[in-house]
Amino acid sequence: MTITFHGAARCVTGSKHLIKLNNGTQILLDCGLFQGMGQETDELNGHFGFDPGKVDYLILSHAHIDHCGLIPRMVAEGFKGTIFCTAPTMDLARVLLNDSAGIQQQDADYLNEDRKKKGLKLIEPLYTEDDVMEAMRLFKIVDYNTDFEIEPRVTLRLTDAGHIIGSAAVHLTILEDAKYTQLTFSGDVGRYGDLLLRSPQGFPQAEYIILESTYGDSYHREFEPLEDRLLEVITQTCMLRGGKVVIPAFSVGRTQELLYALNALELKGILPDVPYYVDSPLSEKATQVLREHPGVYNRDVKEVMKQDDDIFRFKGLKFVQSVEESRAVNSDPRPCVVISSSGMAEAGRVKHHIRTTVSNEKNTILMVGYCEPTSLGGELMRGKRVVSIFGEDYDVRADVQVIRSMSAHGDSDDLLKFLSCQNPAQVKTIYLVHGEYDVQQKFSEKLKEVGFDNVRIPGQHQMEEL
Numbered sequence: 478m479t480i481t482f483h484g485a486a487r488c489v490t491g492s493k494h495l496i497k498l499n500n501g502t503q504i505l506l507d508c509g510l511f512q513g514m515g516q517e518t519d520e521l522n523g524h525f526g527f528d529p530g531k532v533d534y535l536i537l538s539h540a541h542i543d544h545c546g547l548i549p550r551m552v553a554e555g556f557k558g559t560i561f562c563t564a565p566t567m568d569l570a571r572v573l574l575n576d577s578a579g580i581q582q583q584d585a586d587y588l589n590e591d592r593k594k595k596g597l598k599l600i601e602p603l604y605t606e607d608d609v610m611e612a613m614r615l616f617k618i619v620d621y622n623t624d625f626e627i628e629p630r631v632t633l634r635l636t637d638a639g640h641i642i643g644s645a646a647v648h649l650t651i652l653e654d655a656k657y658t659q660l661t662f663s664g665d666v667g668r669y670g671d672l673l674l675r676s677p678q679g680f681p682q683a684e685y686i687i688l689e690s691t692y693g694d695s696y697h698r699e700f701e702p703l704e705d706r707l708l709e710v711i712t713q714t715c716m717l718r719g720g721k722v723v724i725p726a727f728s729v730g731r732t733q734e735l736l737y738a739l740n741a742l743e744l745k746g747i748l749p750d751v752p753y754y755v756d757s758p759l760s761e762k763a764t765q766v767l768r769e770h771p772g773v774y775n776r777d778v779k780e781v782m783k784q785d786d787d788i789f790r791f792k793g794l795k796f797v798q799s800v801e802e803s804r805a806v807n808s809d810p811r812p813c814v815v816i817s818s819s820g821m822a823e824a825g826r827v828k829h830h831i832r833t834t835v836s837n838e839k840n841t842i843l844m845v846g847y848c849e850p851t852s853l854g855g856e857l858m859r860g861k862r863v864v865s866i867f868g869e870d871y872d873v874r875a876d877v878q879v880i881r882s883m884s885a886h887g888d889s890d891d892l893l894k895f896l897s898c899q900n901p902a903q904v905k906t907i908y909l910v911h912g913e914y915d916v917q918q919k920f921s922e923k924l925k926e927v928g929f930d931n932v933r934i935p936g937q938h939q940m941e942e943l
Contacts, residue, residue, distance in 0.1 A: 478653060478943050480660075480687075482935040483526040484509055485911040489691055489849060490543035492911060494662065495527055499653055502628065503527075505535045506647060506662045506687070510546025510577070510603075513821045513849030522547065522603055526938045530555030534627055535615075537562040538664025539644035540569035540729065542819075546577055549608035552615065560616045561627065563635060565643025565770045567616045569729055569763060574609045576728070576759035578602065580825050583800075587867070621645065622678075639667030639677035640885050641730040642766065642773045646680055658943060662687040665911065666887040666895045668697065672734050675775050677887070679898035684905045685943055686896070690912030691847060692888045693920025697881070703738045706880055708747065710843055714876070715751045715812035720839030722813075725827045725854055727820035728760045730885045731846055733767055735816055736789040737778075743791040744784075754806050756797040756817040756826050764789050807833045820846050822854035831857075832866045840875040845883045850913075889920065893927060901928030908941070909934045 478498045484491030484507075491511035496504040511521040529551040537545055537560055548560065548570070562570070581602035589599045619625045625633045630652035635645035647662040661683035669676045714720045726732045732755060742748040755761070767773075767789075774782075781788055797803050803826050806815060817827035831853065834840040848854035856864050857877050863870050887895060907929050909917045914934065921932040935941060 478651065478658070479940050480908075480943060481527070481938060481940040482908070482910060483938055484511065485543070486935050486937045486939065487912075487914040487917065488514065489847065489911055489913065490514070491521060492538075492544045493525070493547075494687055494910070495532070496649075496660075498631075498651065502631070503532045503534075504631070504649070505532050507538055507544045507664070508535055508548045508551050509544040510542050512543055512819070513823050513852030513855065515851040522550075525551065525554070528555070530557070532556055533558045535560045536633065536647050537566055537570065538638070538647055538662065539641055540566045540573050541641065541665070541727070542573055542577055544664070545570050545574065547603070549574060549578065549604040549612045552612040553604055553608045558615065559627070560612070561619050561625070561633060562616065563621065563643040563645055564618045565766065565773065566645070567618060568766045568769070569641075569643060570616070571609075571613055572759045572762040572766065573729065574612065575606055576757075578604055578606045578609050579758065584824060591868075634681070636678040636680045637675060638664050639669075639671060639674050640665040641667075642674065642770055646677070648681055648683065658685070659683045660685045660687070660943070663689050663895065665689050665691070665885070666892055667885060668887050668891055669894060671775065671885075672703065673737060673775065673778055674773055677891075677895050682899060682903055684903065686899070686904060686907045687910055688892065688896070688907055689886070690892070690909045690917050690920050691886045692884065692916075693892060693909070693912055693923070694916045695888050696890060697884055697888045703734070703880065703883060704741050707735070707738055708742060708749070710841055710878055711749045711751070711814060714839070714841040715814065716749055718839045719812050720837065720841065721815060721834050722841045722843055723827070723830045723834050724814070724816045724843045724845060725820050725822040725831070726816050726818060726845055728757045728818045729763045731820055731883070732757070732760050732816055732818070733764055733789055734883065735845070736764070736791075736794070740785070740788055740791045748791060748793075751793065752811075752813040753791075753794045754797050754813060754815045755794070756803050756806060756815055756830065758798055760818070761796040761798075803829070806830075820854065821848045821852040822857070823852045828853065828866055832871065834875055835864065835866075836872050836874050838874045838876070842875050842877050844877065844879045847884060847886065889923060892920070893923065896929070901930070904929055906931045906933055
């Protein structure tokens, strides 16, 4: 069999890894959208590097857009197979993909207003909500820790990866040429001791491991609780300077962690009295999905739920739905906190919020997670003093703050702990994906130090024989 790495290869988005068996069966691991890759982004998203119509099965590790965001495009181009994932992942994928389709249409409409005036060719979205509906018909639920035969001689097992609700590491046992092969794909590995979720599970011994490496050279050391950091930023910005706090945050996972921390401040009676807006049409739906799957929460959260029946709601919170409401928040000069997607500030309403606040020194833009270096969020985190938003340059005068420890991805120690259930002598190869190349090179050395002798870092569209 072979595996070809069509995404998240020496970069952090666009997860796609295609397994081809000797009998012709093709199994795709994830089908994610490239994000924050500068001018290359559209080109990368427009060409899979394989024929979607020849893929038999798709196994989805979790519902983040950089892992599932091209599924509707793949279906539109001929994929008719089955998509396997957990129940929460299917529920989240439905709302996230519909939201992605809506954002693409909104951004296309916004940019096309100017392109029409200049006589330029109009931009088309990658896919529509109708495409999403067709894709959702192909989903099939697989429970955690259950062996499921997807076809004769190919068995699938999913284990909890602790990254976001429903996230799974993928384990395949394949009988080919009278020989069994065990392959594991980590998906994205969560943190041990996460604010909301259970820790990643151990998994069966594998011969080949496709491992994410986003934070392979980093350590999420907590210098102070998230609640204290939020309280400090909101007090300094809103109460003392009379400004706004804009927080780019993914609608699933990061937004709920922020709401949980702000709710904790209210339970303590110290939440600053300003409006709090969650400006992302899908966030309320995504939060409801979390409410419907309480089994994913860790023990501490379940204890809080005994005294608070809604851990994501507090005084002053409003979920913004319509474009008109979003524009009203933008034009309102009063102090407030705005949480809006996307987390890398590359798409969606958050770009408009940053555009209207970034040049005013009273305001704060608070980054709370990983950003591709070339994304708008990445440029702000690097201290760039002029940024381009919707084709126009803006001076960065707002205070840019970063909470680096707030991540749904495990750090170097978490990744090593995730692998601690494995006998390194029985692992033939670890393939590092979903990471920047310099980070992967450093993490490769750490893996070799603990006994994993053969570590490879595949490039885009690189094929490997197993």
